[in-house]
Amino acid sequence: MSNPSPAQVATPDLDMSRTMPSGAKPMIRFSGICKAFGSLVVLDDLDLDIAPAEKVALIGPSGSGKSTLLRVLMTLERPDKGSIEIDGAPLWHMPKNGGLVPADGRHLREMRKNVGMVFQQFNLFPHMSVLRNVTEAPVHVLGIDKDEADARARDLLDMVGLRDKVNHYPAQLSGGQQQRVAIARALAMRPRVMLFDEVTSALDPETVGEVLSVIRDLAHEHNLTMLMVTHQMGFAREFADRVCFFYQGRILEQGPPDRLFNDPQNERTQAFLRAVLES
Amino acid sequence: MIWDWDYALEVLPKLLDALIVTVQAALVGFVIALVLGMLIALARRSGRLWLSVPVGALAEFIRSTPLLVQLYFLFFVLPGFGIQTSPFITGVIGLGVHYATYTAEVYRAGLDAVPRGQWEAAWALDFSPLHTFRSIILPQALPPVVPVLGNYLIAIFKDTPLLSAITVLEMMQVAKIEGSETFQYLEPLTIVGLLFLIVSLISAVLIGRLENHLGVLRRI
Numbered sequence: 001m002s003n004p005s006p007a008q009v010a011t012p013d014l015d016m017s018r019t020m021p022s023g024a025k026p027m028i029r030f031s032g033i034c035k036a037f038g039s040l041v042v043l044d045d046l047d048l049d050i051a052p053a054e055k056v057a058l059i060g061p062s063g064s065g066k067s068t069l070l071r072v073l074m075t076l077e078r079p080d081k082g083s084i085e086i087d088g089a090p091l092w093h094m095p096k097n098g099g100l101v102p103a104d105g106r107h108l109r110e111m112r113k114n115v116g117m118v119f120q121q122f123n124l125f126p127h128m129s130v131l132r133n134v135t136e137a138p139v140h141v142l143g144i145d146k147d148e149a150d151a152r153a154r155d156l157l158d159m160v161g162l163r164d165k166v167n168h169y170p171a172q173l174s175g176g177q178q179q180r181v182a183i184a185r186a187l188a189m190r191p192r193v194m195l196f197d198e199v200t201s202a203l204d205p206e207t208v209g210e211v212l213s214v215i216r217d218l219a220h221e222h223n224l225t226m227l228m229v230t231h232q233m234g235f236a237r238e239f240a241d242r243v244c245f246f247y248q249g250r251i252l253e254q255g256p257p258d259r260l261f262n263d264p265q266n267e268r269t270q271a272f273l274r275a276v277l278e279s
Numbered sequence: 280m281i282w283d284w285d286y287a288l289e290v291l292p293k294l295l296d297a298l299i300v301t302v303q304a305a306l307v308g309f310v311i312a313l314v315l316g317m318l319i320a321l322a323r324r325s326g327r328l329w330l331s332v333p334v335g336a337l338a339e340f341i342r343s344t345p346l347l348v349q350l351y352f353l354f355f356v357l358p359g360f361g362i363q364t365s366p367f368i369t370g371v372i373g374l375g376v377h378y379a380t381y382t383a384e385v386y387r388a389g390l391d392a393v394p395r396g397q398w399e400a401a402w403a404l405d406f407s408p409l410h411t412f413r414s415i416i417l418p419q420a421l422p423p424v425v426p427v428l429g430n431y432l433i434a435i436f437k438d439t440p441l442l443s444a445i446t447v448l449e450m451m452q453v454a455k456i457e458g459s460e461t462f463q464y465l466e467p468l469t470i471v472g473l474l475f476l477i478v479s480l481i482s483a484v485l486i487g488r489l490e491n492h493l494g495v496l497r498r499i
Contacts, residue, residue: 074403112405123400127418136414137404189404 025088027052027225028073028193033082035068035249042068043079044249050193055219055226057236057257060246061272066229069246070195073227074117075108086114086193113141116191120198122178124170124185130157131166134185142189149188156184160214176207180214187218194218196228208232215239233276237261245269287466290457294470297453302478304371304449305436311375312431316382320390323383342380347441349373354445370442378435385427389420422493429486433479450474 026049035043043065050056058066071077073084075091084091093100094107103111124133134153138144144152157163160180170178179199186194196215200208212235219226219239230236236243237257244254245266253266264270322334341349350373354366364372393416401411440451454467 076399076402109405109407112403115403117403119396119400119403121394121396123394123396125397125400125415125419137406140410140414141405141407185404 025052026050026085027054027087028227029085030069030073031083031085033069033072033084034080035065035072035077036080041249043072045082046250048244048251050225050227053223053225055239055241056228057240057243058227058229058246059231059233059236059243059272064246065249066246067197070117070197070227070229073193074115074195075112086111113189114191115193115195116186116189117195117197118179118182118186118199120201122170122175122182122202124178124181126170128169129166130162130168130170130173130181133170133181134188137185138188153184153188156187157181159217160184161210174207175203176210179203179207179211183211183214183218191224193225193227196226196230198229198231200230200232212239231276233261233273245272247272283463283466286461286463287470290454290467291470293453293457294450294467294474297448297450298474298478300367300447301436301439301449304367304374304439304442304447305432307371308374308378308435308439309432311372312378312382312435313428315375315379317386319379319383320386323387324390338380338383341377346373346377346438347444349377350441350445366442366445366447370439370445370447374435374438374442378431381431382428385424385431386420388427389424390416392423393419425493426486426490429482429489432486433482436479436482437475 028048028050030046030048033043033046034041042063046065046069048069058069060066068077072079073091079092083093089111090100090103091108091111092103094103125136128136131150131153134156135146135149138149138152139146154163154166157166160183162177162180162184165173165177165181170181173181182199199215200211203211212232215226215228215235216239218224228236228239240257242254243257243260244251245260245264245268246252247268253260253264253269260269261273264273319334319338322330323338325331350370353369353373357363357369397415397419398411401415406415439449442449443452443455446452450471454464454471457467458464
């Protein structure tokens with residue numbers, strides 16, 4: 001485990017000309033990631049470094065590989081080629097006899113503890129109360145004492161503005177409320193990296209704001225590394241340190257939001273931004 | 280042919296005794312079908328081909344052949360291989376294994392109906408496979424299929440007369456023995472029919488209640 005120097009952690013104004021703050025060891029490193037579903041190439045030899053505590057927005061047309069990149073990092077999909085490192089440790093491989101071999105289930109489980117994910121469809125457990133949705137994993141996976149897990153879950157639910165809903169069931173909540181529970185549930189595992197996969201796409205327009213505001217607070221108050229696939233360009237601009245434009249399984253262009261949105265260099269980026277901003 | 284009340288009352292206690300055997304056979308058979316069916320469903324879902332393919336083939340074979348043939352096979356052929364049990368146990372195993380191939384399909388439908396996102400959320404939260412299955416998936420997969428499983432309990436119950444073919448003293452066998460002694464079949468067979476009807480109706484009501492109860496649980 002690396003100890004990032006205080007300078008790295010406390011640098012909110014990153015040097016905007018670089019893809020990553022200088023000198024920082026990457027929190028996550030994707031190297032040459034390839035993934036195809038049948039003949040459909042979703043990720044095409046993709047490289048990407050993410051700095052500790054960096055907030056990165058992934059944008060691009062659907063099918064361009066943004067979500068798949070998150071799913072490969074969450075170990076929901078196995079990459080066909082390439083490697084991923086989380087804080088220097090290989091994710092899909094493990095060291096053995098001085099070399100690297102494909103990771104076994106135990107290694108994946110151990111590495112997965114670093115990463116939390118919030119899904120487009122919330123995926124709350126419908127048969128469990130809000131509180132139990134948040135405490136189930138800390139109690140059964142991390143082995144935290146139930147009272148302690150309860151107290152911490154209440155704090156998290158307070159943070160997402162749902163203190164009064166602890167005993168409700170998911171079906172009794174609006175989409176926005178369910179998604180906020182899902183965020184609390186992922187945070188309860190104390191991940192170092194949080195993945196947001198189009199978390200507002202399934203929401204009614206009037207509840208999008210409450211979810212984004214929770215994510216905004218998280219970005220400000222916590223030292224989390226955050227990757228967010230989003231179609232909300234306004235939010236990407238305000239939330240992200242860096243925006244990556246995906247096209248056909250590659251990152252065509254990336255940079256700080258101001259530059260990418262105001263002065264995109266690539267034709268495809270220009271066309272995409274024109275299309276989404278006009279709609 | 281005239282209904283003979285005296286005779287009917289005389290055979291009723293014997294038939295009620297046999298009803299207990301019938302109900303026992305149905306219940307034990309059902310429990311075997313419930314447990315074995317889940318194991319078959321899991322084996323068929325398994326990614327391990329050496330497990331899923333043979334279990335699938337065997338289940339299809341059992342489901343596609345008559346229960347009566349299977350009962351005869353268990354009763355007359357197995358002792359030749361040195362496996363000897365009582366007719367009751369043989370019959371209960373026959374019923375249970377046969378119906379397990381049906382309940383396996385019911386479980387499969389229930390498991391398939393749980394959205395993939397539930398597995399993915401459990402995976403992302405790092406639950407063990409066992410905890411995922413027991414605490415996340417099963418509680419969602421089972422309630423919707425309870426009515427169908429309940430119908431198979433009634434189906435098993437109605438198939439218990441087949442056990443008379445292998446000399447189990449269930450209701451049908453007792454009724455036939457009584458009838459053959461007096462040559463009066465009307466009363467015992469009518470009573471058997473009525474008892475089947477009564478027990479089936481009671482079961483249907485109980486299953487309906489369980490279903491309502493689970494429905495309420497799901498809606499809160």
